[in-house]
Amino acid sequence: MSVDPSAIPNFGGQPERKxxxxxxxxxxxxxxxxxxxxVKQLLERMKLKYVVxxxxxxxxxxxxxxxxxxxxxxxxxxxxxVRTFYDRKHSIDDKPLLLETVDxxxxxxxxxxxxxxxxxxxxxxxxxxxxxxxxxxxGFDHFIASVASWVRAGIEFDKWLxxxxxxxxxxESDGGDGPAAEGDAP
Numbered sequence: 430m431s432v433d434p435s436a437i438p439n440f441g442g443q444p445e446r447k448x449x450x451x452x453x454x455x456x457x458x459x460x461x462x463x464x465x466x467x468v469k470q471l472l473e474r475m476k477l478k479y480v481v482x483x484x485x486x487x488x489x490x491x492x493x494x495x496x497x498x499x500x501x502x503x504x505x506x507x508x509x510x511v512r513t514f515y516d517r518k519h520s521i522d523d524k525p526l527l528l529e530t531v532d533x534x535x536x537x538x539x540x541x542x543x544x545x546x547x548x549x550x551x552x553x554x555x556x557x558x559x560x561x562x563x564x565x566x567x568g569f570d571h572f573i574a575s576v577a578s579w580v581r582a583g584i585e586f587d588k589w590l591x592x593x594x595x596x597x598x599x600x601e602s603d604g605g606d607g608p609a610a611e612g613d614a615p
Contacts (some may be wrong), residue, residue, distance in 0.1 A: 441557040460566025461510060468498045471576055489580070493517055496583050498576075503526070505564035511576070513541060513557040521551045530593055531555065540582050555590070557583055 461467075468487045472479045479489045487498040492516045502508050521525055524545060531543040541557030548554065559579045561567070591597060 457569045461569050462507075462566055463500075463563050463572050463573065465498065465500065467572070468509075468576065471573060474575065477579065477580070488500040490547070491587075496525055496580065500563075502564065507562075509561045509563050511541070511579050511583075512560075512588070515557070515587060515590075517554070517590075519555075520554040521547065521553060523525045523587075524553050527553060527555065528593070530590065533593075534586060534589065538582070538586075540579060541586060543586060557586055558609040 463482070465487050469479060471488055472487070478487050479487050482497075484486050484499075488501075489496045489498075494513050496511060496513045499510045499512065500507065501510060524547065527545050531545065535542050540559045542559070543555055543557045546554050546556055553570065559582075561572075561575060563572075
């Protein structure tokens with residue numbers, strides 16, 4: 430399965446109807462309250478694999494990163510946080526370069542905003558995050574377009590990082606950047 434961002438469907442266009450097709454279900458016109466079920470439906474439509482973790486978060490795994498869709502908070506303060514955890518380990522000596530690199534990304538792109546995380550063993554990993562306040566409800570089209578764009582951006586960051594830091598050999602040696610097999614999910 431390809432994760433080429435251009436392969437992600439355009440959710441704004443009208444599908445071509447064939448004679449005999451049933452009319453498509455009407456999309457909501459009032460604000461909606463997104464939930465994990467809607468995220469799962471969107472990922473299925475995008476032909477992306479996902480699992481649900483022990484906390485009930487939807488997780489879309491790829492070979493070198495995992496994207497979590499986490500609903501947190503109550504009522505008006507409810508948010509959807511889309512976090513991508515990049516699995517590539519970097520040494521603590523690489524942290525200044527990583528900080529400079531993610532600073533460049535954060536200044537030149539809207540999302541995800543990427544930060545570093547230093548583990549107890551001294552390895553450094555990258556985490557991207559995009560929050561959306563959903564407590565008052567959101568427009569259906571806005572939600573769908575935003576989440577699809579965020580998934581694309583998480584994939585693009587990984588590709589950009591590989592190119593920017595000269596990590597191409599990592600991808601060539603491990604067979605590519607396609608989504609993880611179902612058994613590889615966290």
